[in-house]
Amino acid sequence: MKSCKKATYLMSKQLDAQLGFSEKLSLKIHLMMCGNCHRCNKQLQTVHHLCAQRSTDLPNSSDKA
Amino acid sequence: MASINDYAQQLTELRPKLITFTMLQIPDRNYAEDLVQDAIIAAIESIEKYEGKAAFDTWVYSILKFKLIDHIRQKKREQDHFASDEQETDIDGFFDKKAHWNPDDAPQQWHNPAELHLRTHFWEVFDFCLLHLPTSTARVFALRELMEMDTDEICECLAISEQNCWTILHRARLKLRSCLERGWFLKEGEST
Numbered sequence: 001m002k003s004c005k006k007a008t009y010l011m012s013k014q015l016d017a018q019l020g021f022s023e024k025l026s027l028k029i030h031l032m033m034c035g036n037c038h039r040c041n042k043q044l045q046t047v048h049h050l051c052a053q054r055s056t057d058l059p060n061s062s063d064k065a
Numbered sequence: 066m067a068s069i070n071d072y073a074q075q076l077t078e079l080r081p082k083l084i085t086f087t088m089l090q091i092p093d094r095n096y097a098e099d100l101v102q103d104a105i106i107a108a109i110e111s112i113e114k115y116e117g118k119a120a121f122d123t124w125v126y127s128i129l130k131f132k133l134i135d136h137i138r139q140k141k142r143e144q145d146h147f148a149s150d151e152q153e154t155d156i157d158g159f160f161d162k163k164a165h166w167n168p169d170d171a172p173q174q175w176h177n178p179a180e181l182h183l184r185t186h187f188w189e190v191f192d193f194c195l196l197h198l199p200t201s202t203a204r205v206f207a208l209r210e211l212m213e214m215d216t217d218e219i220c221e222c223l224a225i226s227e228q229n230c231w232t233i234l235h236r237a238r239l240k241l242r243s244c245l246e247r248g249w250f251l252k253e254g255e256s257t
Contacts, residue, residue, distance in 0.1 A: 003164035005156070012235040016209065016216045017227075039172040044238050046178045047245070051210040054123065054188070 001026040004037050011041045015048050072112060072121070076105055079122050083129055085196065089204050090133055100136060104129035120185075130212055137208070137222050147223040150199035156239045170243065175250045187249060194244035198237055205230065206237035 001007060007030040010023055019027065031038050067075075080101060087097040108115075108125050115124055159170040166172070181187045195203055205223070208214045214222075216230045225233075 003160075004166050005160045005164040008239055009231070009235045012238045013231045015238075016231060016234060036166045036171040039174065040239075040242065043172055043175055043178075043242050043246075046175065046181075047238065047242065048210065050178070050181055050191075052213070054211070 001030050004030075004034060007031070007034065007037045008040060008044075011037070011044050015044065067121075072109075075121055076108065076125065079125055080105065082122075082192075083125070086126070086192075086207075087129065087133060089196075089200070089207050090137060092200075100132055101129065104132050107132070134212055134214070147225055148201055150201045156236050159239060159243065172242070173246060173251065175246070190245065190248045191241075194241050194248060197244065198240055202233055202237045202240070205233045206241070209234060 007027060010019060010027040013019060013023075014027070031041055083101045083104065084094075084097055087100055088094065091097045091100065104125065107128050111128075115121070119127070159167060161167050195206065198206065205219060208219050208222075209216065216227055216234075219225075220227050220230050223230075
């Protein structure tokens with residue numbers, strides 16, 4: 001897979017569903033070769049986890065004080 | 066422990082935000098206001114159960130979230146036709162002709178994202194970015210990431226295909242990523 005756009009589609013899809021074997025493999029190889037997509041993948045995962053954590057936000061550490 | 070006045074004040078301040086959040090899923094303002102009213106009443110009635118483990122607004126949001134999910138599940142057969150906003154969410158602009166990242170849109174390094182969920186201001190930027198997505202896109206993203214529904218159920222509720230759902234989420238995530246980077250991460254980098 002050469003296309004970064006397509007790689008970003010798979011990065012997003014893997015947050016919602018199990019990727020097929022060839023999807024997983026082509027994404028993995030693309031991420032090993034492409035720094036931009038590697039960063040993007042980490043960031044999409046970060047946002048995904050932040051959203052999940054939002055509902056377990058702890059009070060005292062909030063900077064709203 | 067906060068007084069009744071403090072809670073009343075916080076609920077009053079929170080109300081417009083709750084309505085905006087609800088209107089992503091229920092565009093009818095009167096209906097959205099009613100649902101928010103229900104959530105506020107439920108919060109007041111169970112205020113003694115609020116143990117201060119979560120931030121107060123997060124706690125109120127979670128009450129609203131369950132009311133919204135109930136509403137969406139009940140109404141799934143009566144949903145308005147889901148209008149996809151394909152053109153508005155075009156993400157082709159991020160990529161060049163070969164579908165590689167444009168230099169201006171390529172992801173930059175993010176610093177210290179781990180503690181971000183504890184920072185209220187981050188969530189203000191996040192909500193700004195979310196509400197600037199086209200409506201249908203924001204709606205699907207909020208169902209998936211903020212209300213934690215799985216894509217099967219979202220597809221069923223909105224009567225869209227799973228493929229369509231993944232495409233919408235893909236666009237939403239890339240747009241949101243870009244907005245967060247410009248609105249938060251690059252500015253944070255400048256200030257440190």
